[in-house]
Amino acid sequence: MNQLITSWGAYDLTRFPEDPRDPLRAWSAADAYLLRHLAGETEPAGETEPAAETGEAAKSVDLSGAVVVVGDRWGALTTALAEHRPTLITDSFLAREATRANVARAGVAPDAVRLSTTDDAPPSRIDVLLVRVPKSLALLEDQLHRLAPALHAGTVVVGTGMVTEIHTSTLDLFERIIGPTRTSLARQKARLIFSTPDPERDAGPSPWPRSYVLDADSGAGSGLTAVNHAGVFCADRLDIGTRFFLRHLPTGRGAAGGGPHIVDLGCGNGVLGTAAAVADPEATVTFIDESYPAVVSAEATFRANAAASTRAEFVAGDALSAVPAGSVDLVLNNPPFHSHQATSGATAWRMFAGARAALRPGGELWVVGNRHLQYHVKLRKLFGNSQVVASDPKFVVLKAVKRDR
Incomplete structure (x- = not known):
């Protein structure tokens, strides 16, 4: 079990199926970086680098609207943000069950989080879209196409991933389907992606299946x-x-x-x-x-x-x-x-x-x-x-x- 410490609390998280011998933790530096950004924090614990050098202003994100989390691998993001009643969209049965267990372990009411899959109809409106960048570029492309109609000019779109997971092709997808895109500085080998929805942009339907x-x-x-x-x-x-x-x-x-x-x-x-x-x-x-x-x-x-x-x-x-x-x-x-x-x-x-x-x-x-x-x-x-x-x-x-x- 690995504890993730955030502005919303400390969470004991596990993968699914739970195995006490598993040395791998259920959250990553990319998850922690995104949660710090949402809370308006600029440095990881123990660091004192000036905020100006992170490339992002220390301002929290308004999470009072419809929050959607895509690709949360073991539920770290969804669990930490449970008080904001997020919707998780996942392609993975294991990730869904891990999220269910981690949310319950955190003492959150089961109906506080909506667990959805890539097979389900996407939400009709999204005010905050949080994307854990997947290994599959095709999956990212499909999900951005499916979710783009629910975005509006004021939607906050933030992606997160390890530096090794974010490539030029990744940024090109956000740029082409969502709107103008930029990245943060790297922190603990993780990086954030920021996209501004362009209401005039129509990337068309997903090319899948x-x-x-x-x-x-x-x-x-x-x-x-x-x-x-x-x-x-x-x-x-x-x-x-x-x-x-x-x-x-x-x-x-x-x-x-x-x-x-x-x-x-x-x-x-x-x-x-x-x-x-x-x-x-x-x-x-x-x-x-x-x-x-x-x-x-x-x-x-x-x-x-x-x-x-x-x-x-x-x-x-x-x-x-x-x-x-x-x-x-x-x-x-x-x-x-x-x-x-x-x-x-x-x-x-x-x-x-x-x-x-x-x-x-x-x-x-x-x-x-x-x-x-x-x-x-x-x-x-x-x-x-x-x-x-x-x-x-x-x-x-x-x-x-x-x-x-």
């Missing part, structure tokens, strides 16, 4: 149409790991008496689960991702390709926590090795452990990953077995079977 057709070298996915909403991994073309997996996709894994229950875990745009559904229309496929845009993309991909009679479910959640134990025949998984820009094996471990719990005896987990990640070690610890199905110099496809114990 996009789609493309998988080529003949895509194995079981050949000829499928992939639909991608902003922020989804490899939105413009099929990534090489998934392509390799599609060439070795398993089929015919159903239990006796019916089609198999297949889970596309960490589904992204859903091409793995959709390819499995096209190969076996009797299957029931569950698509799961912690990203709301990914789940929406997976459903669009599935609807564009699979038979209308094929059963499917689309879930935004944490690994397989929402799937009943012993109910799954096959799990397909291309796990990420990072979570919100933090490189970690924890996500893969949680996915593998969840798969073992969800699988019926004899059920199989199939995984693709970079060879150097050594997923076979984790699988052997959890399942007691791991078999190489296919490999090339970069990737490996592994299979683990749930045994009766």
